Amino acid sequence: xxxxxxxxxxxxxxxxxxxxxxxxxxxxxxxxxxxxxxxxxxxxxxxxxxxxxxxxxxxxxxxxxxxxxxxxxxxxxxxxxxxxxxxxxxxxxxxxxxxxxxxxxxxxxxxxxxxxxxxxxxxxxxxxxxxxxxxxxxxxxxxxxxxxxxxxxxxxxxxxxxxxxxxxxxxxxxxxxxxxxxxxxx
Numbered sequence: 001x002x003x004x005x006x007x008x009x010x011x012x013x014x015x016x017x018x019x020x021x022x023x024x025x026x027x028x029x030x031x032x033x034x035x036x037x038x039x040x041x042x043x044x045x046x047x048x049x050x051x052x053x054x055x056x057x058x059x060x061x062x063x064x065x066x067x068x069x070x071x072x073x074x075x076x077x078x079x080x081x082x083x084x085x086x087x088x089x090x091x092x093x094x095x096x097x098x099x100x101x102x103x104x105x106x107x108x109x110x111x112x113x114x115x116x117x118x119x120x121x122x123x124x125x126x127x128x129x130x131x132x133x134x135x136x137x138x139x140x141x142x143x144x145x146x147x148x149x150x151x152x153x154x155x156x157x158x159x160x161x162x163x164x165x166x167x168x169x170x171x172x173x174x175x176x177x178x179x180x181x182x183x184x185x186x
Contacts, residue, residue: 004139004142004148004149004150005147005149005150005151006150006151008040008042008151008152009138009149009150009151009152009154009155011040012033012036012037012040012042012152012155013033013036013135013155014036014038014175015035015039015040016028016032016033016035016036016131017032017125018036019032019035019036019039020032020125021123021125023025025125026125027125027126027127027128027131028125028127028131029065029128029130029131030128030130030131030134030159030162030164030165030166031057031060031061031065031165031166032051032130032131033134033155033159033166034057034159034169034170035057037039037145037152037155037156037159038050038053038054040152042152042155042156042173042184043102043156045183045184046174046175046179046180046183046184047174048173048174048175049173052173053169053170056169056172056173057165057166057169060165060168060169061087062085063081064085065165066081067163067164067165067168068168069163069168070099087092115156124172126173130162130164134155134158134159134166135155136156137157137158137160137161137162138150138154138157139154140157141154141157141158141161142154152184153181153184156170156175156180156184157180157181160175160176160177160180161177
């Protein structure tokens, strides 16, 4: 599938992996793909404020990745997510829900530590199920449009078409599937 990716789309996927590594995330998520698109300026033609969108993604991470839909569902059960996040942060420190999951120590990492060799910076970061779905969806969108390649437009359209934090943040900033398709396909 990756042979169909344009250079910009490949750079976006590589940027998502780099973003996951930078934040110490255990997996590459849809949010990392969106941050990579932002960083490459792929949403600039849509008039998106990069800093504001990045801040909204950070706020979602602070809530443990819960979307507004999740928050509303919990509120329907009488659970105040904001209060829970505040109490957890009081007990364990600010941003604890956004922190990366602890990495499992393997025999290889234990041996490298014992031998005085630091962890490799280029460690493998697997793709989360949602990010895999976004990449697969970008292929389906490309095929549906009869395009012979997968570009950043296809990645963006895939993120918009799948439920989750990335689509929610994009919608909050006025980025819709139709608007993205019209603005970026021209």
